[in-house]
Amino acid sequence: MIRIALPAASLLALAACAPAAETPPQGPGDQPATYMALGTEPGWTLEITPSRLNYDGDYGETKIMVPNPGAKPSFNGERYVTDRLAVDITHGECSDGMSDRRYRDTVTVTADGKTVSGCGGAVLPPTGLAGTNWTFVSIGGVAVAADRPSSLQFDGNRLSGSAGCNRFSGGYAVSDGVLKAGPLMATEMACPGMELEQAFFKLMAAPVSLSFANDGTLILTGSEGRTAVLKRVI
Numbered sequence: 001m002i003r004i005a006l007p008a009a010s011l012l013a014l015a016a017c018a019p020a021a022e023t024p025p026q027g028p029g030d031q032p033a034t035y036m037a038l039g040t041e042p043g044w045t046l047e048i049t050p051s052r053l054n055y056d057g058d059y060g061e062t063k064i065m066v067p068n069p070g071a072k073p074s075f076n077g078e079r080y081v082t083d084r085l086a087v088d089i090t091h092g093e094c095s096d097g098m099s100d101r102r103y104r105d106t107v108t109v110t111a112d113g114k115t116v117s118g119c120g121g122a123v124l125p126p127t128g129l130a131g132t133n134w135t136f137v138s139i140g141g142v143a144v145a146a147d148r149p150s151s152l153q154f155d156g157n158r159l160s161g162s163a164g165c166n167r168f169s170g171g172y173a174v175s176d177g178v179l180k181a182g183p184l185m186a187t188e189m190a191c192p193g194m195e196l197e198q199a200f201f202k203l204m205a206a207p208v209s210l211s212f213a214n215d216g217t218l219i220l221t222g223s224e225g226r227t228a229v230l231k232r233v234i
Contacts, residue, residue, distance in 0.1 A: 037089075037107040039118020040098050046087065046109055046120070053085050057111050064111055077105070086110040094119035099234040100126070101216065123216035126232075129154040129174060134218060134230040136163060140199045141227065148193070152230060163200040165191035179220065180207045200228055 035048040044057040048068065055064040064084050071078035071089075080087040087109050094106040096119050104121035126132050136150035137143070144150050144164060152161035159181060160169035170184040181204045191197075208220045208228075220228040 035089075035120060037087075037105070037109070037118055037120025038096065039107070039109075039116050040096065042116070044109065044111075044116055044118065046107065048080070048087070053080060053082065053087065055085055055109060055111055057109075057114075057116065062111060084112055089120065091121075093124065101232070101234055102126075122214040123212075125212040125216070129159075129172075129179075130156055133233040134161075135233055136200075137217070137229040137231050139163065139196045139203070139228045142196055142199075144196060145193070151233075163197040165189055165194050165197050168201070174210070177210055178207045179210050199226070202226075203228055 037046040037048075038044065042057065043059045044055070044062075046056075047054040050068065052068050053064075053066050056062070057064075066082045066085055069080055069082055071080055073079075074088060075090070076092065077088065077090040079089070087107065090106045090108075091104065092106050094103045095101070096103065102124040103119035104124060105119065106117070107120040108115060108117045132154050134152040136152070148164040149162050150164050152159065154172070157171055157173065158169065159172045160167070162168065166187040166189050168184045168186040170182045172179060172181040174180075184201065184204060186201070203220065203222045203226050206222060208222050211219045211221065213219065216232050218230040218232070220230070
């Protein structure tokens with residue numbers, strides 16, 4: 001997990017992103033994690049599990065599932081080779097070409113003789129909060145219902161959004177992995193289930209630490225261990 005210090009408002013905006021795990025370990029007895037890669041034009045996805053390579057290409061028209069032959073070292077990465085699939089993973093920052101989302105690896109797949117390129121591995125944190133948009137996944141460990149309006153936007157040195165009921169806004173600043181927001185101003189509507197909104201306002205009343213999971217999820221953590229988890233909107 002990568003940690004950086006941002007002001008409370010900055011933290012919230014950074015929370016929503018796309019999926020990708022670390023390269024599976026290949027040593028004897030290792031239990032590899034699933035590795036995900038994807039590309040566009042034409043759209044394709046690749047899943048590498050401990051036992052299989054699962055490729056879905058040409059917007060779903062091409063499907064190849066083969067046993068995992070194990071990775072062989074390559075220049076700054078790994079290579080998988082089967083009769084129908086060859087996968088080259090190079091460790092180096094990659095953009096998916098459709099958004100500002102960045103990944104740890106550049107991935108090239110040759111499927112039945114057709115080569116496509118894309119990105120894979122861990123989703124890298126955004127370079128800054130300004131200009132990012134997020135939705136709430138959970139507050140204080142409680143899931144935010146999908147039918148509740150929730151958002152967190154960072155625009156310059158201001159943040160705004162909704163934690164399920166009222167709209168709020170205020171200034172924010174980020175320094176050394178800590179986000180300081182506020183004071184936050186909010187509308188005064190009454191809604192069902194406002195406990196989560198109040199928990200968020202209480203969390204943001206003090207500085208919060210900012211961290212990112214490998215899938216790009218943003219986690220805001222207060223001094224008492226309370227958290228808000230957000231997903232990037234691309």
